[in-house]
Amino acid sequence: MLVSRPLEARLSPLAPTLHDFTTWAPLIRLLRECGDARQSGPDGCPAGRIGRGGWSVPVQRDFGRRPAAGEFEREQAAVDRVRALLPEDDEGGVRFVARFADGGRRAVVHVLEPGPAVEDGIGGQDPGALLLVEGAVPEPWLRLPxxxxxxxxxxxxxxxxxxxxxxxxxxxxxxxxxxxxxxxxxxxxxxxxxxxxxxxxxxxxxxxxxxxxxxxxxxxxxxxxxxxxxxxxxxxxxxxxxxxxxxxxxxxxxxxxxxxxxxxxxxxxxxxxxxxxxxxxxxxxxxxxxxxxxxxxxxxxxxxxxxxxxxxxxxxxxxxxxxxxxxxxxxxxxTAAPPVAYVNASHVPDVEAAAHPGLEVLCLGVWDTAPLSLAPFAALPRLRTLTAYPDTLADPLEIAELKHLEFLKLTPEDWRVLLDAGAVPRTLKAAAIEPRNHHPLAVTAVANELLTLWNRPLIQETVLEGDLDDPDDPAE
Structure with missing residues (x-):
């Protein structure tokens, strides 16, 4: 869901909220001045995560030198303005993506609030797993002695x-x-x-x-x-x-x-x-x-x-x-045949070597030859998990032939193929998106489409815009 806040709400100095531009302005100014392009999004947009227990923001750090006086304190103060407004029971925190305009004078901040259907992930650009079925746990967690x-x-x-x-x-x-x-x-x-x-x-x-x-x-x-x-x-x-x-x-x-x-x-x-x-x-x-x-x-x-x-x-x-x-x-x-197979350039060399009736988990990793077909796995009775790195699948629609999947992790492009064809497996209990080299807003859009299919709470997106050089900003 996309919410654009009116100017009056964005600039209100009396009751700052998570959805006020002034709440985010000190952090965005810091990223404008000290941002690390290597840790920013694919298009250079600063992105990160802030939670009550910690934060991850792309501030440039030189670990070979002693920090200047007040350097870390400025970051701490900027982050704390946001953390102070998070609900006490909020474990997932909030993610953000910023874009600069007018030569860096203005900024647009996308505030992403994961909600109860998104598991807390690692890193500012990872939305975590999507919990498609409330309360569901992976099959090994159901196994009794x-x-x-x-x-x-x-x-x-x-x-x-x-x-x-x-x-x-x-x-x-x-x-x-x-x-x-x-x-x-x-x-x-x-x-x-x-x-x-x-x-x-x-x-x-x-x-x-x-x-x-x-x-x-x-x-x-x-x-x-x-x-x-x-x-x-x-x-x-x-x-x-x-x-x-x-x-x-x-x-x-x-x-x-x-x-x-x-x-x-x-x-x-x-x-x-x-x-x-x-x-x-x-x-x-x-x-x-x-x-x-x-x-x-x-x-x-x-x-x-x-x-x-x-x-x-x-x-x-x-x-x-x-x-x-x-x-x-x-x-x-x-059994001697492993129930988990990692198919990649340095481990299991081909899919045929991994396919056997007891296979439960198939992880397709870095692959330096032609994309792989999932045909050898179509009839396997216990395959419940598939994860695939970019450019590893010859045809994502072959996933529809895997009848027992409960967890699927794909790139946004591969998810797009399944979504457009109406072929997302309805047996899924949870899903994840491989965020590598993808814009976090694109990942969020795909995530919300998947959550919509299961009628689950969406990732809330609020867009804030303001002047970073505003002399009336109370944070200055």
Whole structure:
């Protein structure tokens, strides 16, 4: 939607809003004087993003010199004029594109507000994924654990030995009451494993009990084998606890190899998180192990990965006693043929090599020969994600033959072919636009056409115009 603000609203000094030219004037003046053409749009128009948590604007920076006095403060002040007017719950922020006229004296600013149907992206010119179906998540986030009847607790599991050992090591600790443990179980909707109950009977791991003594807390955690959470903070690592942006999540695949100790999932109702390794990775008791694992084994869930967990110990008893698992696989894919294929000049050399019935994700990257046909993929039953760099598709209309797509990322030109032919796959749950070397306003226009097809909220575009050298500007 395009909104042009009347002059009176643009220049009002009494109640500045995000849609007043005076709100943006200090930043646009800065870009006129110190803009970096290398970071601007394809036509040299400055473009960027401003959010409550940070900003990205094309200000020229010389990292080899010391900034002049007040240089960064001027940028901060200009950006803060905009940030102060963003809603407190606005996670996506606002994007802008500026054009200069009259030799730089005047400017036109396009203010782009993504809205609830646009996922926050990276970089000022990237609108992020378009959420075509409200609440939809990529298929791997829906996958639940398998049941392997042969899995049993490890023979090293010994709640009595665990509790006895911890009482000897930590004689002064305050243990959790039965009421506290029962409250945790009621909140979680499941019974705490006996080993975890034994640990909490010795210490409830509350900072309040340590009186703010950091060294004492570190000593306790060293004896426990990790930074243990209090019972009230234990949680289940369902897939929803592992957030990931659609363009990344849609290219993930899950699977469990026949000899894996841990199932290759995004999350599981059997991953009971009770601690941390001190670096942001969660430590969990695994009640849904892989085919070669043990019920109640200890796994680590990396904050840098979106799928799977690593095996740490066969039991909580082993973790506390310092006996770590070795020589067994943590996870893996169920088949030899990879479910994700990256076809590009330096990876998979041709589409035929990538096409097989188990393929779920096809990413077409930089290609230095003739564009590719999608015909080899037309009958594949599980292909759900396609991303394509510029000039990689011989005929974008072949996408219509891919019947199970839930995520599609294309250039504006390829989207244009599908839109004009009425051939955009209606199976899509989310979409993205490859912004490389494209004007952000052109990307926005295509994005809004796609959102319109699904009757989703549009990216709001407001056009502001004003005199950058106005002597009456209150920002001066």
């Amino acid at each position: 398998e049941t392997y009847p042969g899995t049993v607790p490890a023979p090293t599991r010994d709640p009595e030995l665990l509790e006895r050992t911890l009482r000897e090591r930590l004689p002064d600790e305050v243990g959790a009451t039965e009421e506290e443990l029962a409250a945790a179980e009621a909140r979680l909707g499941l019974a705490l494993p006996e080993e975890l109950r034994a640990l909490y009977r010795v210490t409830r791991a509350r900072w309040k009990d340590w009186g703010g003594d950091y060294e004492r807390a570190v000593g306790v955690f060293r004896q426990l084998g990790c930074e243990v959470f209090p019972p009230a903070e234990v949680y289940v690592a369902h897939a929803a606890t592992r957030e990931s942006l659609w363009p990344h999540a849609a290219t993930e695949a899950v699977g469990t190899a026949p000899d894996a100790a841990v199932q290759g999932l995004v999350g599981s109702p059997g991953w009971l998180v009770f601690g941390d390794n001190g670096g942001g990775d969660r430590i969990a008791i695994d009640l849904t192990p892989g085919p070669s694992g043990h019920v109640g084994q200890i796994v680590i869930i990396s904050h840098e990965e979106s799928v799977g967990a690593g095996l740490v110990a066969d039991s909580l008893t082993d973790l506390v006693l310092g006996r770590r698992a070795t020589g067994r696989r943590g996870r893996g894919h169920a």
